[in-house]
Amino acid sequence: MGKKIQAVKGMNDLLPIAQKDFQLTSSFWQAFEDTVVRWTRRFGYRQIRTPIVEQTGLFVRSIGEETDVVGKEMYTFSDSNDSLSLSLRPEGTASCLRAVVEHNLLYNSPQKLWYMGPMFRRERPQKGRYRQFHQVGIEALGFEGPDIDAEIVAMSADLWRELGISEHLTLEINSLGNREERAAHRAALVGYLSSYEHLLDDDSKRRLHTNPLRVLDSKNPDLQDICNGAPSLIDYLGEASHTHYRQFKTMLDGMGIAYVENPRLVRGLDYYNLTVFEWTTDKLGAQATVCGGGRYNGLIEELGGKSAPSIGFAMGIERLLLLVHEYGSLDDYAAPDVYAMHQGEGAALQVLQYAADLRREGFNVLQHSGYQSLKAQMKKADGSQARFALIVAQDELLKGEVTLKDLQGGLGQITVPAAELSNTLKTWKQA
Template sequence: MGTKIQAVKGMNDLLPVEQKDFKLTASFWQAFEDTVSRWAGRFGYQQIRTPIVEQTGLFVRSIGEETDVVGKEMYTFADSNDKLSLSLRPEGTASCLRAVVEHNLLYNNPQKLWYMGPMFRRERPQKGRYRQFHQVGIEALGFEGPDIDAEIIAMSADLWKELGIRDYLTLEINSLGNREERAAHRAALVAYLSRYEDKLDEDSKRRLYTNPLRVLDSKNPDLQEICNAAPHLTDYLGESSRAHYQQFKAMLDGLNIDYIENPRLVRGLDYYNQTVFEWTTDKLGAQATVCGGGRYDGLIEELGGKPAPSIGFAMGVERLLLLVREYGKLAFQTAPDIYAVHQGEGAVLQVMKYAQALRSDGWRVLQHSGYQSLKTQMKKADASGARFALIVAQSELSDGTVTLKDMSGRHAQVTVDAALLSDTLEQWKNN
């Protein structure tokens, strides 16, 4: 017997049943995907799908060379033929915008796009944080005003309500201003943090001169007092940025969406400007952020397209579904509606015909495979969780009838003409 090969650490299988260390099942996941597709459609967003492998330069240019994602976490390798440096995508926005620019999707109209798929980062696996993880992303491209900022917040709140987790999430917002305003704040921040350089941890010292905003995002409890007293970026906003932020907040107030202003909220990627936000929870331990995003008005131009204001967000699917599984609601069905059993020569083919006809009518039918006793088959029907059992033995086969059993016990077992099969099941289903 060969040596057993296991999945890569931090990359999980989705099985029909719960696993010891990963409780999300494929059926639960599929129900979420169906919900997301309907939800995005209600807001007029169209789906886009991009490759999971891109040129490394795409992420260096968009995310930022000094970020932890590019510097430490990407899966990067050389293409053996073209000698290109390629990377598994660590997030979805850059790939989405690369496709938009490449295919000139913004030529005539703004775009509202959504995507869902796997992302990859090489970091320490823990609950809700994996090396292959999945994101749902929303990107609104070509929209300048604060109304689209408020709309996508309302859009996310709508999904939380549908999933039954709205009460477990808190919205945090901030404004990062424009490039010039961030530069002025950066200079003040570096000057301030330099006074405490001897107290900074190694990560913060490294970030001090490369990405000082990320120091404010430190979770080190020893640095919280220093970070809390640091200069606030909102104090450096000009008239236009301040007006955009104030109008955005007024719209949230008008939509009755509660929020907390967090001056330390900076997000982890370099491309953000103006509005940024996160939906956080205290129900998942250290993994507090379930969804986050903001404006990236300069990114399309950075990737070779014509300048276009843009905003978007991404949610971590695994983290979100852990919250839904524990506290929310997500309707999905794993059991068949009908378990079809057979006994005797010729019965299996007839059952196949009945099953196919029922499936065409929208029923979920699991047909018994093999030639076991009726008693054994009925035990399997019960174990399957099916509401109904369809039985064809020699007597039913000879006179063109079908025996139906309501496994819930609400209706007595009956034998009906095969032509009445679907009608009888519909009556039972609705009573």
């Protein structure tokens, strides 16, 4: 027997049945995907799908060469034919905007887009965070006012309500201003942090000279006093940035969406400006952020397109579904409506035909395969969690009848003419 080959560290199989180390099943996941499709349609967003592999330069230019994502976490390799540097996508916004620019989707038409799929980062796997992970992302492109900022926050809040987790999430907001305001704050921040450089940990010392805003996001408890005393970006905002932020907050207030202003909220990617936000929870340990995003008004131009205001957010599906599984509500549609069983010569073919007819009528039918006793088949029907059992044995076959049994309720067992099969099940299903 050959040696077993296991999945790559931090990359998980999604199974139809729960496992001890990973309780999310494929049916639970699919129920979430169905919810996302309905949710995005309600808000008028259309799906975009992009390749998993992109040119490395796309992420260097958009995310920033000095970020941890590009510097330490991307899976990068050379194409064997032309030595082009390629990377597995570590996030979805850059790929989405590359496609928008390449295909000129913003020509005389703003876009509201969404995507869903796998992303890849080589980081330490932990609960809810993996090396292959999945995101749902929302991108609103070509809209300048704070009303779209408020809309997409309200859009995320709408999803939390549908999933039953609103009470477990907190909205944190901030404004990063424009490029010039951030540059002025950066200079002041570097000057301030440099005076404490001897007290910074190695990660913060590296970030001090590459991405100093990220020092403020440090989780090191020994640095909290230093970070709390740092110059605040809000003090460097001009009137236009202040107005945008103030109007954004007024709209959130008007919609009854509670928030916390967090002046240290900076997000981890270089392209953000003006509005940024995160939805956080205290139910998932150290991994508090479930969804985050903000404005990136200069990114489309950076990627070769015509300048256009843009805003978006992304949520990690694994982390979100852990929260939903534990505290929320999501209907799992895995169980069939009917488990169809048979016994005796010719019964299997007849059940095949009945099952096909029922599926055309909208029923989900799981048909027993193989030849076993009705007792053994009934045991499997119970294990399938089907609502009803359809039984065709020799007596039913000869008389043109079927036997139906309610496996979950109190409707008992009856035998009816085959012509009444569908209507009987529809009546039972509504009972």
